Structures are given as C-alpha cells and as structure tokens.
Amino acid sequence: MPFSDTHPALSSALIARGYAAPTPVQAAVLAADPTRDLIVSAQTGSGKTVAYGFALAGPLLGEQTRFPRAAAPLALIIAPTRELALQVARELEWLFADAGGVVATCVGGMNVREESRTLSRGAHIVVGTPGRLRDHLERGNLATTDLRAVVLDEADEMLDLGFRDDLEEILDQVPTERRTLLFSATLPKPIQALAKRYQKNAERLQVGSAAEAHGDIDYRAVRVAPNDLEAAVVNVLRYHDSGAAMVFAATREGVRRLHANLVERGFAAVALSGELSQSERTHALQALRDRRARVCVATDVAARGLDLPDLGLVIHAELPHDAEVLQHRSGRTGRAGKKGVCVVLVPYPKRRRAEGMLREANIRATWEDVPSAAAIAAKDDARLIDEIGDAGEDTAAAEALLAQKDAVAITAALLRRYRASLPAPEEMTDSGPPQRGEAEAPRQGFEDVVWFRVNTGRVNNADPRWLLPYLCRRGHLTRKDIGAIRIFDRETRFEIPTPLASRFVAALKRTDDGDPSVIIEAAGNAPEPARRPPSPRRGPPPRR
Template sequence: MQENAQTNENTTEEPVITFDSLGLKPEILKSVKFAGFTAPSPIQAQAIPVVLAGKDMVGQAHTGTGKTAAFSLPALNNMKLDGSVELLVITPTRELATQVSDEIFKYGRNLGVKTVTVYGGSSYKRQLDLIGRGASVVVATPGRMLDILKKGMLNDFAPSMVVLDEADEMLDMGFLDDINEIFSYLPTNRQTLLFSATMPQPIKTLANRILQEPEFISITKGETTNTDIEQLYYVIDEHERDDAIIRLMDSEETQKSVVFCRTKSEVDRLSNVLSNAGYLANGLHGDMEQRQRETVIKGFKNNSVKVLVATDVAARGIHVNNISHVFNYHIPFDPESYVHRIGRTGRAGTKGKAITLLTPLEFKELQRIKKKVGTSMAHAFVPSKTDLRETTIENIVKNIENQKIYDEAHKVLDKLKEDIDEETIMFKLISMILDKQDIKGPSNIGIPADKIEAILARAGKRNDSRGRGNSRGRGGYRGRSNSSGGNRDRNRSGGGYRGNRSSTKRHRD
C-alpha cells in the first residue's frame, strides 16, 4: 500500500495553465485564439490572476515576454464599458504607445472596446474628440498626458486602472518627474500596475509611492538578459566597422534586424552604406518628423524595410516580432542600454542573436557590461571570404534541392541539348548562380587569433589582480580563426561599400 502511494505521488503532474483556466470572458478568449496564442507565457500566467483580483502589481520581465497581454486581458475582462476611460497606459515612446493601443484594441474588439493613442506631434483636438466619443482605453506618452491634465482638457478623467509600461525606459529618458506629476491628477482609489525589465532604485522608490500593497512578480530568474538570445562579440579595428557589419549580415541568415548606432549622423551614413550594399535598410532617429518615423516603422513591420538602423532613444519601445538579429555597431555606453538593445530580439519565445562590434580599446567596456548584467557572451571571428564562399555553396545546394520545377524548364533544356551536353549545361547554370554571389570587401576582417589571445590573456591577468578569480570572461570561441590577419585590403575608403550590390546574395528582397 505504502509503495503504491509513493508511486502515485511521483506520477502526479502539475495542472497545465491555459487561457481557458484563467477565468477570462468568452469574448476575450475568442480574441486570444484569433491572435494565435496557444498558452499563456509565464508573465501572463502569473499576472492575469493578480490583476483580475484587483490587486496592485509590480511585474519584472524581459521585453518580448507578453507583458501587454498580461495586463490588458484582465483589464478588459474587468471593464464596465460605461463610456468612460477605465484604463490608462503610460508608455515611454509614441511608437510603443501606438503598438500597445493596437494590441489592446485587437484583444477587446469582441467587447466593442475603443482605444485612443495620445502623444505629442499630433492634434490635441482630434485626440480629445476621440476620447470624448466613448474611449475605454487611453494609451499615452508622459509629456502629452501631463500637458492635457495640467490644462484641464479632460472632464471627469478618473481611470480605475493605470499601467506604467517599460518604467525603466521612462526613467532612462528622463520622464520620472512627469510620471510623478501625472499621478497627482489621478484618483487615489485605483488599481496600479508597473512593468519594468530592470528595477533600479528610482523605480523601486516610484513603486513604493504609487502602489498599495503590491504583488511582486518576476520571471527574470536573477538574470538581466534573455536566455533565448545568443550573444556574440567580434573584435575589429576601428576602420573595419562597415566591412564587418556587411560581412556578418552576408554570413548570417538575417530575417529582420536592428543596427544600433550612437549618433544621428552615423545612422544616416550607415543606412546609406547598407542600402548601397543591397540591403533594404532605413534609418530612425530623433531629428526625423513624426510622419517619417511612422513610415519607417510601418515599413519595418510589413517587411519593406528589413534592416532598421537606429539610435537608442529612437528605438526605445519598438516592439516588433520576428527580429532575428540585433547588431551593436558600437558597444553601448552603459549596461542598461545593452539590455534594452538586445531585448528587441528573442521575443515571445523565439530565438534571437545579438552581435557586438568592438575594438581592443573597448574591451574593458565589454568586461564591465558582462559583469554588470551577468550575461554570457562568446567571442567569434568575422568569416573570411573563403569561409563565406563555403557557406554560399551550401546554401546554393539547398536552394537547388528545394527549387520548384516549372513546365517550361524542359523546353529550355531541350534547346540547350541541341548544342551542349548535359554535364556542361549543369556547370554553366551553376556558374551563373555563382556569378551573382560576388563577395565584396577584404579577404579577412577583424583582429587575428594570436592578437586576440594576447588581449584575453591581459584581461584575465587584470581580473586576477583584482581578486576576481581565474575566469577570463572569454565565453568560448565561435567561428574560424583569421590567423593570417596581416594580408588585409586596406585601400578602401572608410571601409564602406560603394556602388550597387543589388545583384548579390540571398535574403534581401
């Protein structure tokens, strides 16, 4: 008997959490299924019951984990839909405000929920008019929301739930004073939720002030970066940045990527370089008009833009799915920026890759970021022309194997066979494909293996002398060693590509 009881206990499985089991209304469940969700993410499974119960909450989770659904689904479920604004969501950027508003509308469409986006650069009258027509949800940026409240433009504005989304990004962008002032205009009898990827002290202080006995939910497991993101770094000379970024894009199977730059002028220059290299690239920075920004982001979402070149501030809050790669053209100034940058990929349970370029002089900055965020980065070598050609041949073989055969193909073959034997025909056709795979740039890019070993050894000695043990933070080697680093083509102006490469290789259209 005792043995049987032990067996039964060991085979007992924890109940599987589904959206159906969370107590949401049928109309919301219908929208969830229409959106393609099969099961709640960890933050959704933990947060939805708390929000449904009417409790205040602090949610700490990486970007891309489904935070919008985590608060909006239960918020929509609890709405009275009496024609007043019941939910206010504050986001750091106009782009994120638009995306959150679109998502909430999608989840609430079967309930007839109306959402309005409020941000600077657009007409006050239109935004206020839309709210007055019975909006249940307002998604706003801090500056415009505070302006509207201070001027008394909204009558009887008393949302029963307020959400701060991406609170740490709002802190980084200098909105903390605005946030504090906004809450002075809001009713004290409300439910307040705060979501943040990181929890610096100012965010903790804000949470203590605006929340009442909140529940704390964290799915970060003590790490600051997403484990679904593979992180690599490449050590190069300063003049090789353009060559390196293009060679890596050529070698990686990028679907959609973001390249982060430090300055607006660098964004403009690099987006032109990548466009000339045959990539569907466009830039995004703070000096652009709002209409331009919206056009670029729309293009990035619908795949007419495959490479978004952006500054940190411009890209904050851009949550677009299916971003396969993030490239750091320069290593960021601080660890928090690194976390925010690479969080654009590896979203919603998908795998992503973050690639950072740095020079030997910037190696200490890399060590500082690794220590601060507790992340694991692997060193890799930029593929040589020989490496890339081998990869290209493998891809050609796969493409030929998967190529659909058209009915007209036999006509072409029959005509060719009148003058050429079949083996020669095949060689000529394959050579035509290879002609279009021209690999630009120097043969080898980046610091060769022997010099990298010396850099890592010096870094290890510095760590040992500071009492950090024997770990050198190498994170392992990836790729092939470019040990023959001395034979590089140095005659290219600025390392950039000039001229049209639209006839080059795969994944560019």
C-alpha cells in the first residue's frame, strides 16, 4: 500500500476517502525522522493538513490504534485565520475518526463560553487562531501540560497579520519536550528566527520548486483599457465559467463597487472585506460552499486562509502590490492536483509593472485580449452541447415537439433561452496601443479602415462608455461598426471600416448640431497624434 508508512489507525480513513498515493509533501513528511522537529516549505493546497496529521499520529497514539478518553489536549494546531482553522479541524476529524480522535476549535467570532465548555469536556487535538488561543490560555481554559506536539500552519501569514506576540506567548507556555512542526509557503528571516527559538534540531523539507508550484495554474495576462476593468471582469467570468471564482480588488471600496456591478449584471456573487461582521462573513462563505454563490470578490487580507471548493478561476481585477501577494492570491486555485486558471488584468499603462512582477514571481503568462462577446457566445454554445445528454423520460415530449417544429427552430429557441439565463457579456473597446515589437492583429472586418478623430481626450474625461453611444447616434452606426478607440490627452481617435466611412461622414453632416465643442473629422491612417515638441525651460533673465 502506498501509505504503508502511515500509522495503522489512519489506514481505513484514507481508504474510505479514496486516497491512492501521498502527495509530495505527505511523502516527504512520512520519510522524515519521526523524532525531529520539522520546517516544511510547501505551497498552499499541497495536502499539508493531512501531512501533519501523519506526523501527529505517532506522538499522540504511540502503539495504540485508538485514543484514550479525551482530557487535556495532546496536540495544538495554530492557524492564521478562522476559515483555515475550521478547515483544518474538518480534515483532522475524518483522518482520526476511526481512532476516536476528538478535535476542538478555538477561533475568533465564535462563542467563547461554548468553546470553554468544549475544552472542559476534553479534546485530543485543539485547532485555533492565535488571538483566541491566547485568550483561553489567559482565562485558564486551555491546559498545555500534556501537549506532545505543536503545529504552526501557514506561519508566514501569521506573522504578516501581526500575531508574533500571541504566538510567542503561546509557545512560551507549552512543554519544552514536544515535537514542533512549522509549515510555511515562504521562509523569510522572521520565520527562521521563530524556528530557531522554539525548535530543536529541526529538519528542513523543501517540497516543490516555484516553477512546480505554478504547474497546475494556467496564467493569462489580459490587456485592457483602464476604463474597461469592470467590463473585463464580467467577460472573463463569462468566458471561463468556472465552478467557483475569486476576484481580487485592492481596497474595500473596490470590493463594494465590483461586487455591486457583478450582482447588477446577474452574477451570484458575495463580497469579503474587513468591514464585514463575522456573521456577514460566515453567511457569505456558506453561500459559496453550498453553491448559492459562485463568485467571491475580496481584498487580500479578507481572503487569507480561505479555501473554496472547486475554485477554478482567480482574477486579479487590480494589480497586487508585489510578486509575493500575486503568488498568495493565485495560490487559491490549482490546489491539491486540480487545475486552475489565473487571469491578471493589465491596464496598458501598467504593462511594464505587470511584466516585472510576473518575472519576479517566476511566472510565464500568456498575453491576450479580453474575451469578446462573440468568443463568449461560442463558448456558451460549446458548453451547451457538452451538457446535452440522453433525453431520458422527456423522450416522448421531445419527439412530439420535433413532429410539430423544425429541429433548427427548436435548437435556436433553446439557445435563446439558454443565453437569456446568463449574464450578458460586455462590448469591449480597444485594449491600448501595441507594445514595442508586438504585432497588432486587426479585428475581423477591420483590415481596411479609415481613422477619425474627436477633439476631446483625457483632460475632458473622454470615456468609451459615452463616446461609443454618441458616435453611433451621430454616425448612424452600431457598436460593431466601430473598431479600435485610442484616447489621448486632448483628442480621441477611432477607426471605421473603409466601406462604411463615406456613409459615416454623410450621417455626421446630417446630424451636425453646430456645437463647436465636439468636432469629428477624418484623421488619416496614423493612430498616433502628432507629438508636441517640449517647451524650452525658462531660466533666469540674463545678467546685464
């Protein structure tokens, strides 16, 4: 059996869960010296909860196959967030169920008196967050005299969140004769200092390189016009149609705005940010877990330690501060061997910054444009075909319908109803000028165009959201007849297919209202406006 090195008390639980072979981090922990402390560097989603469950079995059970009656805890597991602590508790409950293991949780936002009563009844393993565990220690609710093992899970995040003092107070009160396991995605100097102080002769396990950690994530860098970020989120969500998706914004206000925008467009979305109460956060997470919601809009801090089932898509709606945050965000998907997609929306003025961040994170991303409405419709059609199976008990009704209506008409009606049930994709504007050395592929139907200009630009708050309807109204066109739109400081340029150009000009003359503040005229075929030479610096007057 691939898990032959695990404790016998865990074998039946692993078989019942369908475990066939250990993950790399589990194999590394099983092969390590069972008497030594461990420093394990492994990415989130690598199966490390079960891995340290294997490491705890020996010190806690010894030669026995079942735990004695629960009394003072034998193991203490410290996690950075409430969600991660509850997730760890659920994993350990099934892993140690056949051995009679009792797992208790102590986390912020829960009833502290109920937790106190649970601890008084006895538990073999206690899982908690630093602040709440420290609170129970100070109240005298948590006994540490019998502890044989301590686990610090995602230690780097605990220090990032400011829990160093809490951790040190807890670790100073546990027995010195114990096994200490430290798990961390990264090992910065503060983590190394913590390990040096509280571990003895620790064995270090590095599981997977940075490149391997990205292996289950398909990275896409999507060029987008700055004004189209929210529309781009809509189209990316519709194109990929993941079972669950997480969208990251930089601020609470960004989360509020983006969440409202998605709900308005018909997405089942929830928001997570620091301004939510614990009750609101719990309801939002439950909606995600029972599939009532499929999109979570969150800030970096609110999403720490969060593990969602079937999270197949992560969208960086706003660029993260640095490469480490990029990796933490992206690591929400592509977990435990499952594939995931990570989309980084890159406004074209920030392309250099995005490229540097991807380079620093050792990530190779595919650069592409925002999915168009046509591409989304094609994806919808393909998904609908995949969903069509055996008619089953509806066979008779289907045959009767076919006897009355043409098959093509029935299919068209099915497509209309199917598409009507989905949020409508957004019509995207141009994603910006091509980068140096990058060929610009013309959109279909725009291989031969005439460029026009409008005498309004960024300084006048030019925005495609009002420019497009204005141009369509004045020129008697539809949105599909207008190609790339380039907004500069004092003017905006846009392209019209050559066959439509003369009709467009004629319509402009008929709809001219004589307003000199908005002038539309032909601009030749150069998309870039003429650059003004820099004005000479004014120095001090010459001395006489």
